[in-house]
Amino acid sequence: MNANLRRNWLLQGIASVGDCGLFFAAVLGSLPKSLRYWRETCRQVWFVGAMSLVIVMTCGLFIGMVLALQLYYTLSIFGGTSALGTVIALSLFRELGPVVTALLVAGRAGTAVTAEIGLMRATDQLDAMGMMAVDPMAYVASPRFLAGVIAMPLLACVFNAMGIFGGHLVGVTWLGLDNGTFWGNMTSTVSLQRDILDGLYKSIVFGGVVSLIAVFQGYTAPPTSEGVAYSTTRTVVFSSIVILAFDFVMTAFMT
Amino acid sequence: MNAVAVTHGSPADALVQVRGLRTRIGAKMIFDGLDVDVPRGSITAIMGPSGTGKTTLLRHLTGQLRPDAGSVIVDGVDVPKLSRRALFNLRERIGFLFQNSALLTDFSVFENVAFPLRQHARLPEELLRDIVLTKLQAVGLRGAAQLMPAELSGGMARRVALARAIVFDPMLILYDEPFVGLDPIALNQVLRLIKTLNKTLGITSILVAHELAAIRQVADRVYLIANGKLVAQGAPDELAHQDSPWTRQFFGGEADGPVPFHYPAPDYATELGFAGPHR
Numbered sequence: 001m002n003a004n005l006r007r008n009w010l011l012q013g014i015a016s017v018g019d020c021g022l023f024f025a026a027v028l029g030s031l032p033k034s035l036r037y038w039r040e041t042c043r044q045v046w047f048v049g050a051m052s053l054v055i056v057m058t059c060g061l062f063i064g065m066v067l068a069l070q071l072y073y074t075l076s077i078f079g080g081t082s083a084l085g086t087v088i089a090l091s092l093f094r095e096l097g098p099v100v101t102a103l104l105v106a107g108r109a110g111t112a113v114t115a116e117i118g119l120m121r122a123t124d125q126l127d128a129m130g131m132m133a134v135d136p137m138a139y140v141a142s143p144r145f146l147a148g149v150i151a152m153p154l155l156a157c158v159f160n161a162m163g164i165f166g167g168h169l170v171g172v173t174w175l176g177l178d179n180g181t182f183w184g185n186m187t188s189t190v191s192l193q194r195d196i197l198d199g200l201y202k203s204i205v206f207g208g209v210v211s212l213i214a215v216f217q218g219y220t221a222p223p224t225s226e227g228v229a230y231s232t233t234r235t236v237v238f239s240s241i242v243i244l245a246f247d248f249v250m251t252a253f254m255t
Numbered sequence: 256m257n258a259v260a261v262t263h264g265s266p267a268d269a270l271v272q273v274r275g276l277r278t279r280i281g282a283k284m285i286f287d288g289l290d291v292d293v294p295r296g297s298i299t300a301i302m303g304p305s306g307t308g309k310t311t312l313l314r315h316l317t318g319q320l321r322p323d324a325g326s327v328i329v330d331g332v333d334v335p336k337l338s339r340r341a342l343f344n345l346r347e348r349i350g351f352l353f354q355n356s357a358l359l360t361d362f363s364v365f366e367n368v369a370f371p372l373r374q375h376a377r378l379p380e381e382l383l384r385d386i387v388l389t390k391l392q393a394v395g396l397r398g399a400a401q402l403m404p405a406e407l408s409g410g411m412a413r414r415v416a417l418a419r420a421i422v423f424d425p426m427l428i429l430y431d432e433p434f435v436g437l438d439p440i441a442l443n444q445v446l447r448l449i450k451t452l453n454k455t456l457g458i459t460s461i462l463v464a465h466e467l468a469a470i471r472q473v474a475d476r477v478y479l480i481a482n483g484k485l486v487a488q489g490a491p492d493e494l495a496h497q498d499s500p501w502t503r504q505f506f507g508g509e510a511d512g513p514v515p516f517h518y519p520a521p522d523y524a525t526e527l528g529f530a531g532p533h534r
Contacts, residue, residue: 119360120360123355123357123360124353124354124355124357125357125358125359125360127319127353127357128351128353128357128358128359129359130319130346131317131319131346131349131351131353132346132347132370132371132374132419133343133344133346133347133371133374133375134370134371134374135343
């Protein structure tokens with residue numbers, strides 16, 4: 001890659017971040033007006049939240065089970081298997097719950113939102129709304145953004161619950177750890193403020209990030225089949241990178 | 256509404272008045288001092304070669320695009336100077352028929368037509384239903400009210416879009432290529448609807464179209480735009496017999512003329528390597 005291409009690539013990247021920032025401001029500006037369309041917001045919460053439940057629950061269950069297996073082996077080296085419940089819960093509440101849920105939602109709902117809005121753009125539906133004096137930012141963009149912010153922490157809670165259930169299934173039912181020790185150590189160590197709420201704050205931020213990227217990519221998708229496909233891919237790639245980067249920054253501030 | 260009053264004299268019967276319109280998109284000059292008048296209650300056709308800015312002109316009339324210079328006056332208000340709220344108020348009185356119909360794909364035919372009413376008018380459900388069914392009856396699709404857009408043919412979708420465009424009884428309807436892709440039956444149905452709406456409701460209509468036979472049947476006046484300027488105007492039959500290079504090529508369907516057959520390119524022989532100092 002020569003210097004000019006590299007500079008153009010960099011400038012385009014910076015311009016995209018700037019455009020996304022302006023779009024974010026426009027979405028926030030449209031939020032009060034979008035409250036009129038609360039039915040649409042509810043529909044989107046259903047679409048982003050309820051429709052993602054199967055994948056989130058399944059992944060949560062298996063991640064909890066794998067965690068239990070791996071941690072039981074590691075803890076048994078130090079004779080600390082009684083801490084299994086605590087370590088599973090802390091891993092899920094503080095990191096895996098918010099991060100994996102956000103990655104799953106980006107892959108399932110984020111791509112769908114991008115493709116939907118991209119096709120609405122390509123088939124003039126957004127322009128048609130504008131021509132009917134309906135602001136597409138308030139009717140289309142803001143409800144989807146809000147839905148992501150609302151649904152993500154709820155999904156993360158479900159993911160955490162399924163993960164703990166999976167960990168219990170393997171640790172207690174299969175490997176024979178004492179049920180009282182599993183729950184007792186967990187409830188006495190996990191802090192509501194430091195562990196559970198911090199994880200939920202992360203989920204809220206990730207919900208905003210994923211839905212903003214998905215809506216922005218859909219809104220700015222070139223009106224061609226290739227353009228929509230490319231934007232959909234970018235939603236997953238950018239969401240994944242930004243989620244992990246934000247996770248590092250937020251963890252650094254929270255610990 | 257924050258209406259911006261017209262500052263220069265306007266004929267009382269002109270619903271749309273475009274003066275000195277200049278628009279540049281990227282490096283291309285789309286309009287270079289365009290003037291257009293559309294009398295109230297008339298059907299006016301905008302014609303011209305592809306890529307000449309006909310749809311762009313419609314986008315100026317609805318405030319979707321702001322010109323670099325000039326004024327675009329619709330019903331006495333200068334559209335580019337309107338606030339967003341005033342622009343939306345104006346758009347409630349303008350119907351727009353998109354080339355691809357632009358129906359909301361998640362909604363049924365009934366809900367598509369009801370959409371503007373649900374957003375802007377707090378009507379009892381029964382009254383709303385009656386209005387929607389009246390509009391669907393006008394376009395002959397009352398029986399298709401529960402179908403989804405994916406179940407409609409191109410002509411039916413165009414008629415549903417027309418029912419949606421007239422649901423607020425607008426003063427002006429803009430048709431962007433309403434006949435494209437329609438079979439002769441559907442084309443005649445749409446043509447008849449345009450005429451009926453104009454005659455019965457007195458709606459002013461602006462059509463962007465290429466179908467000369469259809470335009471001659473329906474339009475009161477034709478504006479021919481090319482190279483960013485108005486090159487000819489008049490009644491369709493007058494224009495068809497006018498002897499200018501533009502009208503001759505456009506109405507005669509000649510492949511070459513003021514609109515060249517070849518896109519600008521370097522010398523053919525030079526590009527193929529048959530000319531130059533080494534030959």
